[in-house]
Amino acid sequence: MLVYIAGSGAMGCRFGYQISKTSHDVILLDNWEDHINAITENGLKISGDVEDLVDLPIMKPTQATQEADVIILFTKAMQLPQMLKDIKGIIGAETKVLCLLNGLGHEDVIRNYIPERNILMGVTVWTAGLEGPGHANLKGVGALNLQSMDPNNKESGLQVTDMLNEAQLNATYDENVVPNIWRKACVNGTMNSTCALLDCTIGELFASEDGLKMVKEIIHEFITVGQAEGVELDEEDITNYVMETSVKAAHHYPSMHQDLVQNNRLTEIDFINGAVNKKGEKLGIDTPYCRMITQLVHAKESVLNIK
């Protein structure tokens, strides 16, 4: 198979690197000039659990021409529509597109560019970091779940699952992936925006009595909206999962903290808490915590003059 990684940041590099060790071909796509130059000149450097240096083709999305068998979407949420426009030339009638972005509502965007039968939705708990252009740091073990959006096209999902497992990415074909996507979004929705605003680690947030109260109100809004959309979600189960995650990740600053506080970049808030508020509005469900946290993060972006 020819596999494109559309958005080759930290996670894209992990997936591209691991797939490059199989019989499949990988092409990385990205728009970051320094990253493209570093990988083109010196290869992709890997450190962390393994030390490696691999030759991998990388180019801008608009420069790719060879039709893809599989495209794995790993952009930031707000870059997704532009990416789908830019890679039009490599999307054939049978090209499968796997979405592994954080957050909610991406299927509505992807449907505008890709026929439903070729869309695979997924969620992953793999992690990765970038040390700098062309240098990924890979630590720990993860997994991912995916499902064909069109139930009649499970076969495509299974083929992609097999390909990912050749790359030791611990993929599972999941007959009901949507609740898992919501579960991860709920973890992000409770920790990312709050830690970014409070400039604190996950452990510091959860050590605060009032922090915990907020977390529980946010979870409740996610569950209420998700259930109203027909997604099977159990509040106690998700609360336990969020609490467990907070313990494991206590010393970490979530990715939105990295974006907003550390790097002064736009955040994905509209696709996490903002998405729940938007869905809530359509369903007639008020979600003031998700709405206010979205407004606070956007106000902070405005204060920092991030565009």
Add this chain to the structure above:
Amino acid sequence: MLVYIAGSGAMGCRFGYQISKTSHDVILLDNWEDHINAITENGLKISGDVEDLVDLPIMKPTQATQEADVIILFTKAMQLPQMLKDIKGIIGAETKVLCLLNGLGHEDVIRNYIPERNILMGVTVWTAGLEGPGHANLKGVGALNLQSMDPNNKESGLQVTDMLNEAQLNATYDENVVPNIWRKACVNGTMNSTCALLDCTIGELFASEDGLKMVKEIIHEFITVGQAEGVELDEEDITNYVMETSVKAAHHYPSMHQDLVQNNRLTEIDFINGAVNKKGEKLGIDTPYCRMITQLVHAKESVLNIK
């Protein structure tokens, strides 16, 4: 009259200084050792619109013994109960107590220590700053409104109004002071907590589209709860007042920003947005914006390890 200033921070120093220029006697009360020592040794230094140095008695609240004619309360909100306990010895049957604290709900605290007929509630737009121990910076002109809580004791309120006007403090006896107290609390409730959390000036907050949306939702909660308590409040009028204040004070960091961000001190959030949420709970009115902002500020206090 013998006038005590119970809580001689920046505002207490302004009032004490101006009253000291009249025929009335003033004693400052405070617990800050360096401040007491500086004023005792060198007098109270005034800079800003005037340069002056005045001898003023200052002592700890527990050390005051002479019965007061008037006590002006100017503590931080959370220090009020302790102050009222500490000054028990100077409160006589005819001692009038004027409350000029920011925020809502202080009358419920004061009633536990002072008979209702001697309580005066007020609100002021005077400002002041402290340059350091024993040194107040006074700029600009302000005013204050006050009212006797007991309508049968208007006479006391008028006497205190006269005394304050001798000190050129632009006092008005206000037959309906409560809406004005709410109006100021609403200004604080929209700007203080949000600017403290976002680490920004009032102008930066109001320049953000999402910041403005939040401001309007917070105002709406204040109005809804106030009206349910029987306070005459007009949403359009208060919104206009908040907007005008935001323009005048655009370059300022509000006092809660100074407390939380600049000095890592506990905030008065429980007496502003927190008070509205608490009143809302009693009245069966949900105020999620006030509740969440209170939780965020407390979570930030916890992250900063402020106790």
